[in-house]
Amino acid sequence: MGLVILCVIWLITLASTYFFVAKTWWLPAGASAATAAIDHQFAVTFVLMGIIFVAAQLGLGLFVWRYRGEASSTRADYSHGNFKLEIIWTTLTAILFVGLNLLGSPIWAAERFRPAENGATRVEVTGMQFAWYFRYPGPDGKFGIARPELEDPSAGGEAALGLDPADPASKDDVVTGIMEVPVGREVEVILRAHDVIHSFFVPAMRFKQDAVPGLAIHMHFTPTETGNFEIACAELCGLGHYKMHGMLKVVSQDEFDKWLAAREAEKQ
Amino acid sequence: MVAQESHQHAAPQGFIRKYVFSLDHKVIGLQYYFLALTAVFVGMFLSLLMRIHLVWPAAALPLLGVIKPETYLSLVTMHGTIMVFFVLTTAPQGGFGNYFLPIQIGAPDMAFPVLNMLSFWTTFVAYVVMLAAFFVVGGAPLHGWTGYAPMSALQSSGPGEGLGADLWITSIAIFCIASLMGALNFITTTLDMRAKGMSMFRMPLTCWSWFITAILGLLAFGVLLSAGILLLMDRNLGTSFFLPLGTINGQLTGHKGGSPLLWQHLFWFFGHPEVYIAILPGMGVASQVLSTFSRKPIFGYKAMVYAMLSIGLLGFMVWGHHMFMSGMSPYSAFAFSVMTMAIGVPSAIKTFNWLGTLHKGRIRFHSPMLFAIGFVSLFVSGGLSGPFLAQPALDIPLHDTAFVPAHFHLIMGVAAIFGIFAATYYWFPKMFGRMMNERLARIHFFLTLIGTYCVFMPMHYLGLAGQPRRYSQLTELAYLHPLMGLNTFMTYAAIVTAAAQLIFLFNLLWSMFKGPKASDNPWEATTLEWTTATPPPHDNFAGRTPVVNNGPYEYSVPGAPRDYVMQTDPAAVAAH
Numbered sequence: 001m002g003l004v005i006l007c008v009i010w011l012i013t014l015a016s017t018y019f020f021v022a023k024t025w026w027l028p029a030g031a032s033a034a035t036a037a038i039d040h041q042f043a044v045t046f047v048l049m050g051i052i053f054v055a056a057q058l059g060l061g062l063f064v065w066r067y068r069g070e071a072s073s074t075r076a077d078y079s080h081g082n083f084k085l086e087i088i089w090t091t092l093t094a095i096l097f098v099g100l101n102l103l104g105s106p107i108w109a110a111e112r113f114r115p116a117e118n119g120a121t122r123v124e125v126t127g128m129q130f131a132w133y134f135r136y137p138g139p140d141g142k143f144g145i146a147r148p149e150l151e152d153p154s155a156g157g158e159a160a161l162g163l164d165p166a167d168p169a170s171k172d173d174v175v176t177g178i179m180e181v182p183v184g185r186e187v188e189v190i191l192r193a194h195d196v197i198h199s200f201f202v203p204a205m206r207f208k209q210d211a212v213p214g215l216a217i218h219m220h221f222t223p224t225e226t227g228n229f230e231i232a233c234a235e236l237c238g239l240g241h242y243k244m245h246g247m248l249k250v251v252s253q254d255e256f257d258k259w260l261a262a263r264e265a266e267k268q
Numbered sequence: 269m270v271a272q273e274s275h276q277h278a279a280p281q282g283f284i285r286k287y288v289f290s291l292d293h294k295v296i297g298l299q300y301y302f303l304a305l306t307a308v309f310v311g312m313f314l315s316l317l318m319r320i321h322l323v324w325p326a327a328a329l330p331l332l333g334v335i336k337p338e339t340y341l342s343l344v345t346m347h348g349t350i351m352v353f354f355v356l357t358t359a360p361q362g363g364f365g366n367y368f369l370p371i372q373i374g375a376p377d378m379a380f381p382v383l384n385m386l387s388f389w390t391t392f393v394a395y396v397v398m399l400a401a402f403f404v405v406g407g408a409p410l411h412g413w414t415g416y417a418p419m420s421a422l423q424s425s426g427p428g429e430g431l432g433a434d435l436w437i438t439s440i441a442i443f444c445i446a447s448l449m450g451a452l453n454f455i456t457t458t459l460d461m462r463a464k465g466m467s468m469f470r471m472p473l474t475c476w477s478w479f480i481t482a483i484l485g486l487l488a489f490g491v492l493l494s495a496g497i498l499l500l501m502d503r504n505l506g507t508s509f510f511l512p513l514g515t516i517n518g519q520l521t522g523h524k525g526g527s528p529l530l531w532q533h534l535f536w537f538f539g540h541p542e543v544y545i546a547i548l549p550g551m552g553v554a555s556q557v558l559s560t561f562s563r564k565p566i567f568g569y570k571a572m573v574y575a576m577l578s579i580g581l582l583g584f585m586v587w588g589h590h591m592f593m594s595g596m597s598p599y600s601a602f603a604f605s606v607m608t609m610a611i612g613v614p615s616a617i618k619t620f621n622w623l624g625t626l627h628k629g630r631i632r633f634h635s636p637m638l639f640a641i642g643f644v645s646l647f648v649s650g651g652l653s654g655p656f657l658a659q660p661a662l663d664i665p666l667h668d669t670a671f672v673p674a675h676f677h678l679i680m681g682v683a684a685i686f687g688i689f690a691a692t693y694y695w696f697p698k699m700f701g702r703m704m705n706e707r708l709a710r711i712h713f714f715l716t717l718i719g720t721y722c723v724f725m726p727m728h729y730l731g732l733a734g735q736p737r738r739y740s741q742l743t744e745l746a747y748l749h750p751l752m753g754l755n756t757f758m759t760y761a762a763i764v765t766a767a768a769q770l771i772f773l774f775n776l777l778w779s780m781f782k783g784p785k786a787s788d789n790p791w792e793a794t795t796l797e798w799t800t801a802t803p804p805p806h807d808n809f810a811g812r813t814p815v816v817n818n819g820p821y822e823y824s825v826p827g828a829p830r831d832y833v834m835q836t837d838p839a840a841v842a843a844h
Binding site for chain 2 (some may be wrong): 001002004005008009012015016019020024025026027028029034037038041042045046049052053056057059063064067068069072074075076077078079080081082085086089090093094096097098100101103105107108110112113129140147148149151152153154186193194195196197199201203206207208209210212213214215230232233234235236237238239240241242247
């Protein structure tokens with residue numbers, strides 16, 4: 001029985017580890033400035049936890065087989081523990097876990113502790129059951145007033161966001177269903193939600209942040225590659241949660257300027 | 269000891285007083301256990317429906333037809349709620365804790381038998397109210413077991429958010445009251461009812477785990493109860509604790525000024541300790557069983573106690589790690605993160621000590637031991653994904669993906685269930701006077717161990733690849749399409765694992781009536797429950813009060829006549 005348990009635990013361990021090491025399924029390819037640091041921290045954590053995982057499971061299997069009752073006719077070792085060992089492994093694990101934490105802290109700080117740079121592309125992202133809307137401030141650089149009582153999701157576009165036509169600043173605001181941004185420049189995201197909590201998740205940008213009714217959350221990310229990247233909703237928001245997706249289009253600065261100018265022209 | 273005198277109540281004769289409204293902690297323990305047993309099969313059935321729908325979304329199921337997106341989310345909500353409250357909180361603590369805490373400390377009953385009866389029947393009412401949510405108009409709520417506001421606080425946020433959601437939160441509030449009563453009883457019993465010689469540091473680790481779990485329950489369930497009442501008021505009385513100015517589908521909700529994040533803070537202030545409420549008793553049982561079947565004293569008894577105490581203490585300081593992406597202050601993430609990583613330390617101590625217990629033991633592979641070994645393996649596997657999620661920077665890709673359910677299912681789901689299985693196989697002979705079938709138990713063990721690993725290890729891979737949680741279909745996002753094969757494999761594994769539980773159910777029910785008779789101490793164990801008759805008499809020790817002379821795990825004492833010294837035997841070793 002000891003040998004059977006050893007085999008089963010070792011097989012489970014090796015199979016599990018194989019698919020991690022072979023990266024059969026892995027983080028999606030990143031296309032943002034944050035990717036390198038986050039993926040590196042993930043890799044460091046993965047290697048350390050992986051070593052402990054393999055060592056502990058192999059050790060467990062080995063002990064179970066090695067100290068099976070049939071193996072010896074003498075009594076078990078009479079021991080209540082070893083104080084020195086307790087101190088050693090308490091200290092080592094404390095250093096490991098707290099150290100790992102400190103190692104990852106600067107990455108979090110870089111993502112969350114500073115506001116977006118001056119000159120970042122500003123996009124307001126609004127989640128509602130079950131769509132994402134994107135708003136650009138237009139030539140005046142100001143987001144106009146949006147009023148909850150004016151929201152009309154069935155009409156889509158500006159009406160869905162409840163833009164107040166009486167406010168001059170809202171006249172030139174551009175509202176779209178896909179998010180287009182230029183490559184290589186920071187994007188300032190202002191996250192809002194109308195109804196329930198949604199979460200703006202762009203796996204390729206290593207970006208995730210909940211959009212919470214009542215809050216305007218300012219975030220930033222910098223796309224480093226052009227292309228189309230899927231946006232998912234990551235916070236349960238109702239029966240259409242699974243189909244609340246969108247598209248992030250990262251294009252060259254020229255292409256973006258042309259696209260935005262065309263959208264703004266449509267407003268005139 | 270004065271307290272004990274007042275609990276000498278005579279054995280009741282009528283069926284109702286003996287088996288239904290019983291004051292006997294053993295009967296109440298079994299009532300809790302069987303309630304959890306029905307709940308675990310309901311919860312498992314719901315999870316099967318979810319897995320089947322995920323990979324065959326168009327399949328028409330018998331009676332249910334094609335599962336709609338809202339039905340899928342009702343399954344998500346009810347699976348989580350039933351499993352967390354009515355299985356993982358109910359079976360280890362209400363079930364085994366009730367049955368064995370008084371016996372293991374040498375008491376004739378719990379400190380407050382009437383309160384004990386009330387707490388079970390209150391739990392039962394909560395269970396009925398929870399199940400009723402399936403059968404009302406709109407069905408069960410969609411908002412998940414975490415019930416995030418505003419979704420849970422607005423009747424109009426989806427089907428199931430009407431009466432179903434009211435029943436859901438009412439049930440949870442009732443459950444909180446029951447758990448508070450239970451927690452008081454456990455704490456008082458542990459502190460006041462111990463037999464002569466049963467000092468705190470002679471208690472089996474199971475008693476320590478139930479004691480600490482009760483303290484966590486006392487501090488945590490009160491907060492959830494308050495939050496639940498506030499939520500009910502937001503839903504029905506027009507208050508706005510959790511509701512800011514907002515709309516649903518363009519209609520103003522009529523609320524303003526509340527904070528959705530307040531619900532998350534209150535919920536997780538309960539929710540994180542709840543994780544330890546589910547797993548601590550499993551740790552206690554694993555320690556008890558590993559020591560018994562390794563024929564060795566537990567390695568580092570006091571370190572184990574201090575580790576559990578520090579897990580309990582730290583467990584109240586880490587709730588914010590569920591909220592790194594929620595919009596709360598990013599600065600607080602530092603504190604929550606480092607505290608969470610710190611929980612890794614006592615968890616690692618426990619793992620090392622379990623391995624230390626096996627080291628140079630003489631292991632007997634009875635069924636409880638198999639599940640205790642499985643518990644250690646799963647605890648390691650589920651525990652080591654924690655340090656990923658504890659780092660806010662890594663939550664950016666991983667939060668709310670399948671990586672999270674993979675992590676908590678392995679540790680607070682499967683590991684805790686393995687603790688319940690180990691406890692069932694270990695104490696079944698004492699509870700029912702008969703032995704369970706070992707061959708069936710072994711088949712059950714290997715199928716369940718391999719099966720659950722096949723379900724939950726791949727779930728980590730899905731999370732890495734970015735598959736979000738709580739999606740009723742995986743067809744909408746193109747980057748999820750390559751994950752379908754892996755998802756299908758997991759569904760097959762889940763079906764096999766679920767089928768294996770029928771072997772357990774059969775073994776349990778069959779052995780209750782047909783199993784071979786058990787002796788008083790079939791495992792040659794040391795703690796007090798093995799000194800009394802099988803099954804124990806009404807007052808546990810047939811009128812005598814045990815006197816404790818030894819620590820709980822005196823196995824293989826050199827020079828002793830047998831390889832185990834029971835706690836009531838004459839002192840075998842000098843105090844250490």
